[in-house]
Amino acid sequence: MNTKEGAPDATPLNPLKDMRLSYPFLAGAQGSMPIDSMGRTWSGEYVFNSGNLIEDLLHNFFLECGARTHKMKVYQTTDHPAAREVVGFLLVRGGVHVVAYAKALEITTGVDVTKLIPIPSLNNKAFNEARKYEEKGVHTKLYTWSDNDFNDIAQIWLGTHPEDGMPLEVIQGVPKGVPIPEAPEAPIEFAPGISAEDFKEISKRLKVAANVR
Numbered sequence: 001m002n003t004k005e006g007a008p009d010a011t012p013l014n015p016l017k018d019m020r021l022s023y024p025f026l027a028g029a030q031g032s033m034p035i036d037s038m039g040r041t042w043s044g045e046y047v048f049n050s051g052n053l054i055e056d057l058l059h060n061f062f063l064e065c066g067a068r069t070h071k072m073k074v075y076q077t078t079d080h081p082a083a084r085e086v087v088g089f090l091l092v093r094g095g096v097h098v099v100a101y102a103k104a105l106e107i108t109t110g111v112d113v114t115k116l117i118p119i120p121s122l123n124n125k126a127f128n129e130a131r132k133y134e135e136k137g138v139h140t141k142l143y144t145w146s147d148n149d150f151n152d153i154a155q156i157w158l159g160t161h162p163e164d165g166m167p168l169e170v171i172q173g174v175p176k177g178v179p180i181p182e183a184p185e186a187p188i189e190f191a192p193g194i195s196a197e198d199f200k201e202i203s204k205r206l207k208v209a210a211n212v213r
Helices: 016-017 025-026 053-075 082-107 127-134 149-153 196-212
Strands: 141-143 170-171
Touching: 053 082, 082 127, 082 141
Parallel strands: 141 170
Antiparallel strands: none
8 A cells, every 4th residue: 555645634644544554654654664563663582592503493493383374374364466476475485494494403303393393284285376386396495695605504405395205406596586676756755845856966965965074
């Protein structure tokens, strides 16, 4: 949902009154903010580091299982094709993270945690927008996100996928993406009396002044 530019008395932000969470629009310039769906802000308390590798791996394993459960619920709250496309893809990639931690735990302890601990099934066949990605093998690929680092991940991400037996593959670098589009300007966010062109000119002068100093 996007608001539109208009005079204050024309109530251009009127659509916000029907939104469950309007804070990103009121305090975040209609952009992303580090909050959850209920408006709770991110906290440093979320950082977990016990100093014990196995405990940390198990903790992250549980977090990935929980995140995947949440994605399942989000998928079932909407039939919007774009939303389901994104969540379907994230379901598949979230499953990759679950398997990665499970394999790391199996290597360090010898225990198959996917059998020891009851967790949501990794099976995505019930989700149309996830199933098609698995048919392309997206669930078997783990990216290093670097051309030179994290090579040791191949010692963990090996063998076959527990769901369908497809061979696992480590890919050096990042997945192929698409160009990031330039978002349109939002004149409504500028101070009253200052046009977008004026704002650009002011920003340019401030940058020049900063460099001079």
